[in-house]
Amino acid sequence: MTTLDCRGQRCPLPVIALAKAIRDTPVGGIVRVLADDPAAAGDIPAWCRMKGHEFVGRSGVTFEVRRSGGTT
């Protein structure tokens, strides 16, 4: 599993890092993003919806995304 530490970064930087990391992730694989920008709470699920990936969930500043058949 890839973990991206995006704490201290403002949106859209965590989403940009996620988009780049998902390219190197196999379908079914998980990318974990640590992000403390308030905008990440909405923008990471919105990115998953727009790009066709699965938003697994959030715990505190930790977001998990599973690569699905969606686009990169």
Added chain:
Amino acid sequence: MEDTAVPAGAPTSAGPDATYLDAATAVPPHPVTRQALLAALEDGWADTDRLYASARRARRLLDAAHESMAESLGVRPDEVSFWPSGAAAAQAGVLGLASARARTGTRLVHSAIEHSAVLHAAARHGDAVEVGVDMPGRLDLPAWTAAVTTPGVAAAALISASHEAGTVQPVAEAAAACADAGVPLHVDAAQSVGRLPVPPGWSSLSASARKWGGPAGVGVLTVRKGVRWVSPHPGDDRFRPRATGAASVPAMVAAAASLRAVLAEADVENRRLSALVDLIRSEVARTVPDVEVVGDPVRRLPHLVTFSCLYVDGEALLHALDRRGFAVSSGSSCTASTLRPSHVLEAMGVLSHGNVRVSLHRGVTEPDVRRFLAVLPGLVAEIRAEVGL
């Protein structure tokens, strides 16, 4: 960040010749605003509560402004009061209704997409209960009905149409739920007055003159007869509900006169602007990859459209558009003083970064919109290229 693609001679910032696309913040003054303001400055400067001739002239102008405003809103002249801004009028409405029902409780029910002035008023008053919206930005009516039906609700507040997404709210249905529960409803109609019919069923309603092309610094509050309303401010000895102190009669006259003029043009302008919004909605979705056009595509304000671009810094996009001569606003967190994303976009669950709100007015032409649509995809692509996407 430098935008090196600006050709020589192009406007370098949104100056006087810029294409102004931020009507939802303030519409450039209608010609009638200017005329009425200048005319009323001559006769409307004196204090309306004194007994000499100049004061009586100012009083007649103020009375005429009340009558004209009341007619435009479909209410009685003595139900109209003027406030220093739309935000002040909205807060006076919400808090005035709630203050009059202190014995019932301190709970204020409001939608999640109210103007921040209403959210702050609700939070300060006491126990604020927020009701969500769906992804297009429309109120969750069953949740609203349940919320206003609980005991201890002093008042409720609902925006007539979202100032950020443009989605028109089911005010009549929400008002009926309030009426069944015996809860007074304040409607913040700042974005819809002058464009859409005043919705039915409310106890108080507020509007903002600069949102329809009237002068800045004039808010309007109307409280229906028979509704209990207690001013949230200490007030003074003036005889009817209003902001404390002497206000600008010329500005009120200009507000009333411009609303009348705007309403006379509204049908034609709404059709024209709504077609331009449809054009923006479809062209942005077609020409900009990875974009989310938000808000209800049908039940919406005629003049406002919002979209969010993946991987784009909203502030960078605003500045790039400004350098090309387009003035727009954004709900992205990087453009907010709070560094939080727009609570409206958050409540809708849509992308908040790379957000642009385009709002049109009578001075915007189809060629203006087409020029905007022509430059936007390149600017978005440039910003994305800088981050390697």
